[in-house]
Amino acid sequence: MSYDSILDDYPLPSSVKEEIKQELERLKVKKNVAKKIVEHCYQAYLSNLIEPGEAVGIVAAQSIGEPGTQMTMRTFHYAGVAELNVTLGLPRLIEILDVRKNPSTPMMTIRLLPEYAKDREKAREVANRIEATYLKDIAEIEVDLREMSIIIKPDSEALKRKDLTFEELKEKLEKTVKKDAEILERDGMLIVKISKESYKLLMDKFEELRDLVVMGIKEIKRVIIRKEEDEYVLYTEGSNLKKVMKVKGVDFTRTLTNDIYEIYEVLGIEAARAAIIKEAIETLEEQGLEVDVRHIMLVADVMTADGELRQIGRHGVAGEKQSILARAAFEMTVNNLLEAAVKGEIDYLKGITENIIIGQPIKLGTGDVELIANLGVRK
């Protein structure tokens, strides 16, 4: 027997419908009884909906703010088993709501395609393609002042470990120095001969070469391979979603970063909304705090409503308020009033804050309802 036909008549959320259906199927009730149950459920659902005119923003602010006071101020924490340093607690929550372009500890979770995920060696291969390898990590670099050249002695074992050949390295160096120098080969060493007799150029090149990324993605400083259930997952210090998504062996559909702005740029506003919710919940949960997701969802919706990421604060949501008094009441009172006066702005007193300031009834809850008398028409 199917209860779907009964449920279809009610505009209930799909998760609620699913729950009712499961319960009905478990109890194996008759159709006419089921109908009554569903009707009751629908009434209960209606009475639990938020009232129109309710100040949901204030409720959300309090519901996130109060647990926020209990969060640790300690910035760093070693999260999980991997020895990765991640910002947590209040500083992280602030980072999320402020939409920082560069979070203090960018981190990525990279999942691999099935053919790479099962095998540690294959996972290592992908990790090598991602992790930034500097020239100084795989070779000894010296400056020969007499010859005006830089001597690079590649460590053959390091090369092997990174799956890099001598020729590839040479090619990479040639691309970097271009016309400023030529590259010679001599008994397993690479010699960079500077074209001009200039110590400055020599030292500049030396520094450039030392910090040259010969392999991998510059932003990714470290990669850790961890086995999770039956697949290998890569965790990185540093983040570059755009480049990592294109690396061979990476399953881009399940690759994440904790840099929300990067998600916004690469995957768009809707993905950024999902990321804000995910990161905020994780941060709160990690601290053992329970906040209803509805509050966080509301915050994420407000931050993304205009199609671009706006922070909660004076450069975003609060700073774009139409009312001068509401802006002045939030932060930088004198600046806001002065600026508004210079521009000749008008406050239409349509919002809440400004009406509280001047002592008028506010348009919220029952204050939002007006009586309209229908004069003349009488049956």
Added chain:
Amino acid sequence: MRLQDHILVPKHEILKEEEVEELLNLLGVKKEQLPKIKASDPIVKEIGAKPGDVIKITRKSLTAGVSIFYRLVVE
């Protein structure tokens, strides 16, 4: 590579003109009052929506299971 396949990206669809009409009547709002999405948004580009189009977004919601959201494409 389709960005829409990413787990963080919900389903985006362009609404047909008559569907837009119907939606605006149902909600009792004007097109400009809908939440926005930029024409430069990577997903908007991928589905080929133009400014003025309304996009229907079918999100997986933690509370309602599935929730539907609409955004107006703007410059």
